[in-house]
Amino acid sequence: MPVSRPITIVTHPLYLAHDTGGGEHPEAPNRLTALLAKLQASPLKDRLTIIEPRKAERCWLTTFHAEHYLFRLEECALSGKTHIDHPDNQLCFESYEAALLSAGAGLTGIDLLEGEENLVFCAVRPPGHHAESNLALGFCFLNNCVVAARYWQQQYGRKRILILDFDAHHGNGIQSAFEEDPDVFYLSLHEHPTFSFPGSGYAEEAGTGPGRGATLNIPLPPGADDQLVLNAFARRVEPALAAFAPERIIVAAGFDGHRDDDMSGLAYSTELYGRLGEHLAGWAKKFCQGKLLSILEGGYHLESLADSTATYLTALSNHSIEEEPCSSPST
Ligand SMILES: [Zn+2]
Numbered sequence: 001m002p003v004s005r006p007i008t009i010v011t012h013p014l015y016l017a018h019d020t021g022g023g024e025h026p027e028a029p030n031r032l033t034a035l036l037a038k039l040q041a042s043p044l045k046d047r048l049t050i051i052e053p054r055k056a057e058r059c060w061l062t063t064f065h066a067e068h069y070l071f072r073l074e075e076c077a078l079s080g081k082t083h084i085d086h087p088d089n090q091l092c093f094e095s096y097e098a099a100l101l102s103a104g105a106g107l108t109g110i111d112l113l114e115g116e117e118n119l120v121f122c123a124v125r126p127p128g129h130h131a132e133s134n135l136a137l138g139f140c141f142l143n144n145c146v147v148a149a150r151y152w153q154q155q156y157g158r159k160r161i162l163i164l165d166f167d168a169h170h171g172n173g174i175q176s177a178f179e180e181d182p183d184v185f186y187l188s189l190h191e192h193p194t195f196s197f198p199g200s201g202y203a204e205e206a207g208t209g210p211g212r213g214a215t216l217n218i219p220l221p222p223g224a225d226d227q228l229v230l231n232a233f234a235r236r237v238e239p240a241l242a243a244f245a246p247e248r249i250i251v252a253a254g255f256d257g258h259r260d261d262d263m264s265g266l267a268y269s270t271e272l273y274g275r276l277g278e279h280l281a282g283w284a285k286k287f288c289q290g291k292l293l294s295i296l297e298g299g300y301h302l303e304s305l306a307d308s309t310a311t312y313l314t315a316l317s318n319h320s321i322e323e324e325p326c327s328s329p330s331t
Pocket residue numbers: 167168169254256297298299
């Protein structure tokens with residue numbers, strides 16, 4: 001009988017203080033409230049440990065972000081401005097500290113994964129994958145996945161990192177951080193940029209210079225369903241992973257491709273996120289001793305966000321990383 005694996009959730013009450021103006025803004029505190037309530041009410045609850053992150057130290061933030069941008073972001077928040085760079089990126093007095101804690105969740109999670117833990121999910125906001133080195137974009141201020149990858153490399157010497165991004169939108173900030181880097185493989189499935197924010201992530205964008213081939217964009221047409229994604233996993237993702245052989249995997253876990261989420265035209269079911277969890281747990285077992293870091297990105301329909309996250313984590317938890325017993329010789 002397989003034993004369900006424990007999961008550590010890294011989250012912080014201050015994430016709820018990041019106020020995006022109330023009203024109609026989709027990146028709202030109730031996203032995390034709904035997600036955490038669902039996990040606590042699900043059969044997963046007995047397998048969860050919830051811990052608080054530390055703030056990301058400046059030396060890790062500046063592995064990607066420009067100093068002048070960090071000062072500008074802090075000043076915008078503390079001086080009472082309501083947005084930075086674009087009205088989409090609403091902030092408040094607490095937003096800079098919340099962003100530091102959001103970037104810090106990945107670092108705290110990595111410390112745990114380099115110890116005894118092997119499944120960590122960072123339930124954070126603000127999200128990160130659109131943030132550029134000197135620009136806030138798409139509700140993102142600090143690029144949580146980029147900072148985590150740099151930390152894993154530089155603090156723990158894990159050289160070859162895969163970042164798999166299944167958010168409905170292309171993670172332009174992750175791509176721009178690593179497009180010349182052959183050691184970080186950025187793999188994104190997203191709605192085709194012709195139809196979707198932020199307008200990058202064409203299949204032709206495959207990395208540059210020494211990083212050529214270490215970026216794989218798989219744009220999907222509006223209406224893309226589970227089968228298209230699973231086919232892409234079998235035909236494109238599996239071979240790319242086998243060739244790259246990552247030492248560690250980070251998942252940019254966005255749930256806005258769900259058919260009920262109107263932030264994209266994709267039509268994923270809740271069950272798809274369970275299938276993605278099974279694949280990821282299998283790859284983590286094969287390449288990374290079962291260790292996997294997932295960081296929340298998008299997902300704006302509260303019920304489907306909560307259900308999809310629970311389905312994803314249940315699949316990760318149920319996937320055994322024990323070696324299969326040798327079958328006895330047939331007679
Ligand atoms: Zn998204």
